[in-house]
Each structure stands twice: as structure tokens, then as C-alpha cells.
Amino acid sequence: MTEQVVRPLAVRSVGRSLERVDGHEKVTGAAAYAVEHGEADGVIDPLHVWLVQSTVARGRVARLRPEAALSHPGVVAVIDHSNAPRLRDTGNRELLILQDDAVGFRGQVVALVLAESAESAREGAALVDVSYEVEPHEAELREDNATYKPDSVNPDMDTDTEDGDVDAALAAAEVVVDHVYRTPYEHNNPLEPHATTAWWEDDAGREVLSMFDSTQGVHGVVESLAPLFGLEAEQVRVRAPYVGGGFGSKGEAHAHVVAAALAARTTKGRPVKLAVTRQQMFALTGYRTATISHLRLGATADGTLTAIEHAVQEQTSAIREYAEQTASPTRMMYAAPNRRTSHRLARLDVAVPSWMRAPGEMPGMFAHEVAMDELAVACGIDPLEVRERNEPDVDPETGRPFNNRRLLECLHRGAERFDWASRPPGPRATVDGDWWVGTGVASATYPAMKMPGNSARVRSLDDGRYAVAIGSVDIGTGARTVLTQIAADALDVEPGDIDLAIADTRLPPASVAGGSSGTSSWGTAIVAAAQRFRADHGPSPDPGVETTASAADDPAAEQYAFHSFGAVFAEARVNRWTGEVRVPRLLGVYSVGRVVNPMTARSQLLGGLVMGLSAGLFEESHRDPRFGHVVTQDLATYHVAAHADVLDLDAEWLEEADEVFTPMGSRGIGEIGIVGTAAAVANATFHATGVRVRSLPLTADRFLA
């Protein structure tokens, strides 16, 4: 493997719209997702696995009787902690399933049923008779129990930060905004439920575990599973040619992936298919913690911040810690000499929370951006002005210069497009028929991240084309398409000359499709491999020569704080009879570096706005603390935005190229669309009605007198 110092790309295809290279497969349904592979892919006569879940939140499996299940026609086996293949303890109790009788949350996997058909497996699972020794549980997040201080917050940030003297500054402030903001539990709910096909084979005397998994990172699945099963990484092959969305929930392997591998281990080579049901996803595949944000802003009368405090309370699971970095954007967003942030957790007997699109930024910026709106109101100034007034010269957290902070330009461009100048300054000023009408704005930000551990391979083909390979995954982002464009430009050929292979651990390693880092990380590796390939083999290489390379670190980049920025503008209408909220206009203007493919990028940004709108108006997982599980566990009771909810929606971006960050000039766009969007909608509903709602979602009942 070679490290290559990368040069900025001479762009030709990059920057232009290219129809998705896998579009035909998607619109016809020919694209094969994780449990849709057949004999051609080695999946022959598979068994079906169904998960049996605990019905208590904490305790022990006292007795598990499989007899009725085993006598059901088609059922082949029942696997529980007494007969499951042994796993090695890697310290991840979410994954260490069926190794003992302990129950740590309601919905935990306590047995697996294998059967010849999905129908038999499901009925078999219903027939497994489990009784429990029940222990008292705690499953409710409250301000009085979220007191535990984690060592760090996701991924490895400081738990608390403090600069200056916040208390003194607040005491001296002319204006103080001091409120509690709440966001609910939210579930990622990609349309393709989590699913895995797995089988074990003998490969020249070595066991090999093969999987098709619905994952955001095939290599990450190997890193999780290989040590659990005592295997070398080479003994696990994971493929994910098509993945039906993830939004963070497929960023790491969850228990069902281990369940599939365990089940397959017992079948003497016969493949198994495990499709998690929509209901099971609410317990087993991650979710966003609820958050309680206590925001205190101190300012001078003109809205200049003198103090920012963001104290976060949220929850984690007692069996595995995940601490959402909710206050992290508050650390860098606005200037103020005195600043303090903190995170405290309740360790509950609940399912393991995890990543959901813009972890940290999404709930944190809801709180902060509604608070900024309240500051504008308190000071009697425009919400744009309060943001202008507190624009920092350098990153307040690190003291480094921003690579390219164009927040104000985003705000100004959006204001122009939204006709902000004609906005009545006060709330409850506009009625149109049955509707109170208002507009609101919020800032958005997301860090620009590039992950280590990526490399790519370039090989010349017989026909003058090039095979380019990297193990990254396209979860719907358009990665397959934009990486083709990047490879084409890096090799100075047409996109049609690129034969791109992705989503297989036999290919060079790639980091997870998460943190808006995919294109930056993988694209940089492809550019490195292509530039090295040309250096090694010239413009007219012999067929069959190849180069594998990764990008050398760029020390010059370390002097900057890399972030993307944006501004979200919303119009909200609140029905003055019913309280119903509709959002007829939603606009995001972004500074995200160079946009590699405007067509797919636009879809990404609009999709983020839709998810932010959805979180703003609808999404809430209701955990019943008596039982410990989420009871709104399907798509009828957990509402995500439907087509009728998404009206005039638009996204645009500033022309720019961030070539300090990546050779493509891009920074990443997957997450920023969801950031600030719920706040913009909430601020618009305040402007419409004069009713300030500080907790999501903004449902009709909040606006009824």
C-alpha cells in the first residue's frame, strides 16, 4: 500500500449532474438488497430466522421452553443462551447476545427460531415459552435521574467545556434567555428494515463467514463480528451492494447481525436470512435519545452574546454507553467570551441508543437556534441581526480560523429568496383565511470530517477503461455515482470509462457512510490511487496494471476548523381552528464546499430538510416507562413526513471549492439538511401564532387555546 500526497482535482465531470449509475436497477426493482439475493450469489435454499424478544425490561430468563416451537411444522431449531455458539466478549454488550440469561432491556434478543419458511419461523417465535425472573427497572428519562457524567461524548469529545465566567456574565447581562428545550426519542426508520443473509463455508480448511448485510459500512461489520467469533478479518466477507437507507442506524452492526451469524453457524453451511421487522427495529437497531437542553444566553441589550451555557441531559442504555454530543455545536456556533457546556446521562434499562442523522447537531441546534430566536425577540431585533451580531472571527472552541465560514452569506441569500425584508417584525401579525402565517429562520452547521483508513485500487482494463475499487457503501446518497465522477476526473477519462466496484470487504477498506464523511473520505482515496496510478503507469498504461493507494495526511489542513454552514428558512401556517401546522415553504441555503453532483446533492439536501421537517412536526417515539419499550413502534403510530406534508421545498448552495479539505473541493452534505430545520419551523410557528413551543414535535394540540 502506498500513501500519495493528493493534488486538487482538475474537475470536468465533478460539478455536473449525472444521472445515478444504478438508477435503472432502482426504478425497476432489480437492485438486490440484503435478503434478496438468490442462487446466483451463493444463497441457496436459505433458512429463515426470527428473533424472540424479551418481554421484561430487566431480569433473567428463568426458563425457556422451545418444545411447542420445535413441534411447529417447518421449525428447524430454537437457539437460546443454553445452546448458542459461544462468542468472545469484546466489551460490547449490545452484540454479546445469547451468552447468558441476563436481560438488560425489553425487546432484547433471548432466542432465535430457524425455520424453512418465514411464516413458520414467525409462528415458532411466538410459540417459544419464556418466563423471567423480573428485576425492578428504570426506563424513564427525567431531570432528576440524568446525573451521570460520561467520560466523553460521541465520538470522543469532551463531556464538559468551560471558558470564562458564565455565572458572572449571566448575572451582569442586560438580557437573559433561560429556557429548557426538549427533543423526543426518534427512530431512524430507513425504509429498508435491517436485514442480513449469512452463511458459513469452508475455504481450504478455514472457516469463512459470508454475509449480505444492510449496512452503512461493510468493513465496520467485519471489525465488529470477527473478534466476536474469534476470526481473522479475512475470514469474514460482507457485501452490501444496495442498502435501503440507514440514517445512522446501519452505521454499526446491531444485535441482529450477530444473530444471523450465530444462527448460520448451526446450519452446516446452509444460508440463513434474517429480516428485522419494522416493530423490532424500535428495540434493536438504534435510535436518537431524547434530550433536555437547558440553555442560558446572556447578552447586551443589542443582542451581543456575553455568555452561552448549554447543559444537556439525555439517556444511555445500562448495557452499552452512547452519549449524544448534543451541546457540541454550541461550542463553535457563536461568539461569546463566557461559555459552558455539559452532558449528563441517565443510565436506563432500555435499548441501546445510537447514531441518527446529525447526532448532536440535530437536537442541539434545535435548542440553540430556538433560544437565539428568543434572544432576538427579547432584544427587539431581527433574527438575522442577532446572528450577524454574534458571528465569531475564529472557531470559539479551538481558536483556529475556520476554513471557510460563510454562514452570513447563506443567511443573506436565503433572506433575499424568502423575501425576509417584508416580514412583519412581531408575532401573530398575519392571517390568511383559516391560517396564522409566520416565517422563521435558523442556522445550520455540521463539521467536515474525513475518516482514516481508506484506500482505493485502480486497474487498467483491456478496453481502455479503468476498474476502480473501494469498499464503500451507497446507502442512497449517490456514492456510486459521485465516486464514478471523481474517478473519471482523477484519471482524466469519461465517467463511462470507469467500472466502479464498491460495497465488498474484499475491496480496499473504506470507512462508514456516516458523519457526512463518505465522499470526502472515499473520494480522496480514489484521487490518491488515481494520481499514484498515473504517476506509476502514465497516461497509456498496459492493460492489467494496478495501483492501490491511500491519501497522505495533509499537515497544512490541521490549522483550520472545518465546518459546513447553512441557513434554513421556513414558512409555517397554523390553523387557527384546529392547530394543525403546515409548512408551505422551506428553503435551505448551504455552504458545503464544491458540490460533486448537483442532481444527487440536491436530493441529499432536500432529503435532510424533509427529515428535519418531519422531526419538527411529527416524530416522537413514546417509551412507556412501565414496560420499558417504545409503544409507538410502527409507521402508523411513529409518523414520518408523508408526501402531502412536503410542499414547496428548495435547497441551494454557494459556489465554492474547499480544496484545503479535499482534492475534490467538497466537504460533505449528508447531515446538514436536518440541522436547524426543526428550529426554523418552530420559530416560524412562533412568528405565526405568538405561541413559543420549546419541545418537539410541533403537533396541533400545542397551538390550541
Add this chain to the structure above:
Amino acid sequence: MDAHISLTVDGTERSLDVDTRTTLLDALRERLAVTSPKKGCDHGQCGSCTVLLDGRRHLTCLTLAVAHDGAEVVTAAGLADDGLHPVQQAFLDHDGYQCGYCTPGQVCSAVGMLDEAKQGHPSHVTDDLVGDVDLDDDEIRERMSGNLCRCGAYPGILAAIREAATA
């Protein structure tokens, strides 16, 4: 308990034994390896499993296969004899999808919906119930609301259907 049924799937006659419990969706996916219809929720709450069943858009997850012996099923894979259906081409042109998982259902739903509109069926947002249907954006959005897209590709889906409706 098993039953023997025949289906015409994307123009091909198929006969198969199904468990009486088997949904049409599972019959297609697991017995016939027709995986164009997707399983997003299995409870009629997302629309990913939509096909045209005897010419109308239909959720295969809430349908027992045994109750549809002799039915004609058209999935997104069989909408066009050759190449793509105009609705599918419009989805490509307007990037009306991202991950692609809801897409075959969206496409089938759109084809069925356009036919319903052509027949003059009103919708929840039709102001004048007895008048003609003007398939404007709000009408398309409402009529397509049984197909959830978590990627949020609705603007592209709308543009695609608008174009296909006027083509």
C-alpha cells in the same frame, strides 16, 4: 396448510404452493424470487410493496396469496415490455429516489394513481367532488401519500409524476 394457486406475474404464468398464511408479498419474494416489491413495514403503512393487482394499485403485504388465485400481478419490473415505463424514466430524469427501496412501490403507485385520476376519482384535496379532476401538485402529493420515502425524495417524485401525467 398449503394451497395451490396460479398467478400471472409480469406477464408470466406462475403456479405455486403457498401456506395459507403466506402474503402475496412473501409469495412473490420468497417463493417466486420476484423481489421488485419491497417489504418496508409489512403492515400497510409504507407502500413499498405496492403492485398493480388486476390493474389497480394494491398492497401485497396485506393480501393473502391464497385469496388471489388467478390474479394478474404487475410489479415495477414488468411495467414495460421493453426498457422503462414513462413513469420510471421520469423518476430517473428528476432523481425521484435515493436509496431505491421505496421506489418500485412508488412507481407502481404512480401508475395506478394516474389511472385512477384519469377515471375521474376524487381525492381528499379535491375541492369540487362532482367536478373533473385537475391533477395539480397538491392532488399528486395527496394521492401519493400512501408511499413513504424516508430519504425524502418527494420533490423529485412529484416532478417525475407531474411530467409523466402531462406526457
Add this chain to the structure above:
Amino acid sequence: MRAMRYLPAESPVWAVETVAGSPGAQFLAGGTNLVDHLKLGVTAPELLVDISRLPLDQVEQYDDGAGLRIGANVRNSDLAAHPLVRSRMPAVARALLSGASGQIRNQATTAGNLLQRTRCVYFQDVTTPCNKREPGSGCSALEGYGRYNAVLGASAACVTTHPSDLAVALAALDATVVVLGTEGERRVPFADLHRLPGDDPSVDTTLGDGELITSVEVPVSRASERSTYRKVRDRASFAFALVSVAAAVELDGPVVRDVRIAWGGVAHRPWRARLAEAALVGRELTEDAVRSAVDEELADAETTAQTAYKVPMLRNTTALTLTRLAEEETR
């Protein structure tokens, strides 16, 4: 989902005779609710009698246009699209069109819509107590997730609501349900079809063993022609009602001659607001008059922190709906 026998019905009488006396037998029509429940384990029949292909699929006028007789198997979408439904009883069309999705309306039948069961999250989750699903096990919704709970007519045994939109419109329009049983046919006034939970919420309706709805008769009146349905929900589409209002009105000048008000999302059955109606007949239809009439109906409402919103929502939505109908009437 246990193994079950499946039989296509040969005739309505055959279907009734096959199901009557067999506690493990159930009718299968559109399947949109039953198949859902089979998978969840909410119900586990031994025998499904498929009535979906019985020729109960006509919409026809009866008594020289006095009303419409709607076959039990008429699909929701076909009923909503029927010209006479659209012109003579718009509340029925609007209720149907506000329910579920285009695909589900293509599948779901008229009778099946009326007999669909509650969407209470605990009823649908077999790991939690629910008196409706498992009599005597307790009501989890009483102190649990209750945003969709009833505010009228509930009991300590069950606080859920009926999910149908169509049923609310039919309640307002004084429909009659035609039922076939082993003893022959009987006619059930719509108000008598669904029950309140009392101490046995496991029973949703007054239908007897094996009884099959064969049609629904809806009388046409001046009020039915001036009727509508307003559903309030979180999502703009494809969501169950927070509350809904079916309303019909006939005015004599500014004065109410005939008014019908039925509510959805408030009780274990569609709630006909007869007290409110009585308070309005003979009076001038104003927003304030409607609000005070609604308050009479809601005098006995019992709310919690989670359902308190339903009172102002009902008051406002009923006022909105009726005053708009009156405006149209006088336009």
C-alpha cells in the same frame, strides 16, 4: 400467525352458516386489518371464510332514490368515486377519502371499514395487557400512551377510540346496516352497531355469532346533500384522526331545520352528538351557537393531560365545519 384453513365463500348464507357456531372462524374481506392482526398475533383464527368475492359489490338506489344501498364488498375507493355518493352524500365520500391511502382504499371494503378494530398501540402489542385483546388482562392505555384516547363514553376497562372515518359519516347520516345471520336478515340502525366498552371492551359491535354485514343503506336528504367531513390529524394525509367531525345541515333561512353532528376520535364508537344537535335545531347557526352546543355535548367529557386538547379541537372544528356548511348553503 398460526396455520389456518381457508375457504372461499360460496354464498352469503353459506358463509354465515360456516362461521356461526365456530369460534375459530372469521370472515376475510379486504384483509387490510385482519392480515395486519394475523401477523401481530392479535387474532389467530383456525378458519378464514373469504367473502371478498361474493357479489356484494353494488351501489344502487332504493325506494326511488330515497337512499343508496351500498354492498358490503364495495371497495372504499369505488364508493368514494361513485357519482351519487359524491353528489348526494359528500360526507361519505370525504370521510372515505380522508382515510388510509389510495392503495388501502382499493382493497378495504365498506363493511370491513366499519368493523376495523382500534389502533390503540397496546391492543396491537401482544406483549402488553389489553382488555380488548385479552379480557381481564387490564388496560395499558389508561395510564400509558393516550394521545388518541377517548374523552367520551370510556370505561375503566378501555379508553380507546374507534378508528373508522366512514363510520362517523354514516353515523351522522342515519345509515342502516343490513345484517345476515343464521335466522335470516335483520336491519340495524347505525347508532346501534357499535358499542361502548363498558366492562367488556373485547366486543366492538352488537353483531351476533356468524352475522355478516351484507349492505349499508344510507338515506338521502337535504341534509345529506349538504354534508361534509373534517378530519384533524398530525400528518396532512395517511394518519388516523385526532378528532373528526361529520356534519350535515339543512337551513331554513338562517335557522337550523335539521342538523347532524358525529365525531370520530373521541369514543369507542362513532359519537353522534345528539345533545349538540338538539341545542342547534330551531336556532340561528352561528359560530357561538355551535360552540355552546358542543359544550353541552362535552359536559360529561373526561380528559387527561394527553387528551385535554380534544375538547377545544372538537369545539373549534365543529364550529368551523358547520359554519362553513351554512355559508355554502346560503351562498
